[in-house]
Amino acid sequence: MTIGTNWAGNLHYAAAGIAHPRSREELHDVLSSPGGLRPLGSRHSFNTIADTTGTLVDLSAMPAVIEQAAPDAVRVSGGMRYGELGAELHRRGLALANLASLPHISVAGAVSTGTHGSGDRIGSLAAAVRAVTIAGPDGERAFRRGDADFAGAIVSLGALGVMVELELDVEPTYEVAQTVHEGPRWDDVLAEFDRVTALGTSVSVFSRWVDRERADQLWVKNRVGGSALDQALLDRLGATPATVQRHPILGAPAEACTPQLGESGPWHERLPHFRLDFTPSAGEELQSEYLVPRRDAVRALEAIRELADRIAPLLLVNEVRTVAADDLWLSPSYGEGAVALHFTWRRDQPAVEALLPEIEAALPDTARPHWGKLSRLDPGEIRRRFPRWSDFAALAARMDPAARFRNAYLERLGL
Template sequence: MSERVTNWAGNVVFGALRLHHPASIDEVRDIVAAGGPLRVLGSGHSFNRMADTTGDLVSLAGLPRVVEVSADRKSVRIDGGIRYGDLAVRLQEEGLAVHNMASLPHISVAGAVATATHGSGVRNANLATGVSGLELIDGAGNLVVLDRDNADLPGAVVGLGALGVVTALTLDVVPSFELRQYVYDDVPRASIESSLPEMLADGYSVSLFTDWTGLDANMAWLKRSSPMSGPWFGARPADGPRHPVPGMPAQNSTDQSGSLGPWHTRLPHFRMEFTPSAGAELQSEYHVAATDALAAIDAVASIRSEVAAVLQVCEIRAIAADSLWLSPNYERDSVALHFTWIADTEAVLPVVSEVERVLAPLNPRPHWGKVFTTAPPDVRSAFPRFTDFAELVRRYDPAGTFRNEWLSSILG
């Protein structure tokens, strides 16, 4: 491959022989029919080698944009290359919305869905749960169309790119809505200890941020429809706009003034027109049962000096349960601890292993697209339907067209 292609953070240089930019579904089918190994590259917002390959990479960014609202205005069919930020603008023009968004609107919808990426909110399930239909090119080059009447859909949605090239998705939509965003500084540890479930439920979407230099949380970000004023669980209103990552410009973040604004300008933490998060970073994330949230916080607090030494910021947020086989939120309401590390793999990996060690008694499930060191057998055992998923992979891709080293180790 003549061009040097990396993931978003630059910590992975892809080893593919060629990078394809198909402009049509027929071109995608031809690429798949030529044989593997083959992997699909979304927006590159992953931090491990799940998208890497010794064969060819396929980017769907060049497919024609498709945003087709159904006649009953309850769903939208989209192409496999569109990003959430671009989709959101089109939906808002139609007076519609998706139920939630991730922190970054820059990510591709298909990539976010395939890894069970999420926003937050105790009543909000992850983004993949909005998928009511899926169209993919399987390992034999066949176009497969799945809907909610098909028993394979719950296994195929969070598919890790293992079943084929997702060329189109159908998503549930809701009427457009407005939210306000507020930021509070210095959330006391005592409040977290006494009232964490109430805190995480006090808005459509709520995030706590900490750098683990102390036991208090540095900030709370709340996205909600009703106005608020005064202190919040002992935290004080921020005296100006904030960025989640210390030292980054607040102008990159979405509006925090408390004024009502369209859903897609409040739910993400970052504006589409600016570089999201820090850029030079690594990320890890672990999901535990919501009932174990405080225990998980205590576990990380027990090694906080090690964590703080290589951390930029840690975000704590809630996600509702779902029925998708490889979702970290499968059949359990969850709280996720998301770690944005410094961009130093050698320094970070030992700390990642330590975080996994102290969280292990709580049966944590990793985010598929982040950095984790958990042994593959332990990863498999954390997902009750993993054996069913592996069988699904064998049916959809018996020749291993979409296999790579990372996926083969996970599948076993």
């Protein structure tokens, strides 16, 4: 059986097999058969986090569940993709607080790696999880917000078992309008950083770093009915409003992007940059990302600016976003609000991997890598930057005593 590759095509899964259970019973049969196991989502990670030499467990054939669990919560199946979930929630008059740049990813796969969108006051997708049911060879275990170990069980790298169901916080549906502002001056963006990231509900700064003086674009997604755009600040940055639809990679065709130019629409069709029915981002690419505490953000951006000439030849685009703090042990925004420095690279993995140590050495030593993207940081250093790592390792040992869900990625981290 061919298992194929991840979305980016830079990884051929080494798994001996892949199971597509169609029911809870079939899932439990798969989990009780011998050998290594690894839950697989929609394959959008760029490293070996989802791989195994045993059996991959893909939930995409399981029944899709979206049930109201409380007036402000829905229960969803782990293999559900955010794109389908968002459309159905909106139809029912409901919404999530945030989405990532693409709607193609699965709920369980996204929360397992701490996937996030942008917003000073919005947490990662994992922060919206209020309960999870995790299946393993010995049956199922549920964790609810407030329970001991709940905070370790959400961003959990696939190490605890298979998330079959999750409950997510929801709120009444809302509309968002997005606008793009071109060419803000970096000196002014850095001088006014806190005001820039507060320009809307969800703000991104995109740059190809071909110009150290000006970023390419500032994307502002604003809830309709919220505060008006701070035009005086945009003027001070020297940013001019885009008059046509834009792609994050300035100059790339923009038909894959959600509507801009201030045209309001439902949250799930504006918060992601990319539309579900198109290939997101560039397609042929790799990604790395580092989240630094907000207090270190300007220093981190200055370090990247210094490296612009080294970075630009390999870079498709750099995106700067913000993520509110949470208390999830392995969340890159654990304990403190974070600023995420994301790099979409050309698909030249040896060259990217040769450059990453330079970037990692230049960033503040508080920078935490995204679990699903490429990084060269030393495992000991990664453990140090996630202060609850040893609590997580103890939880993984309790949940998976026979190490059935352990893979090479987790072993390298010392699990």
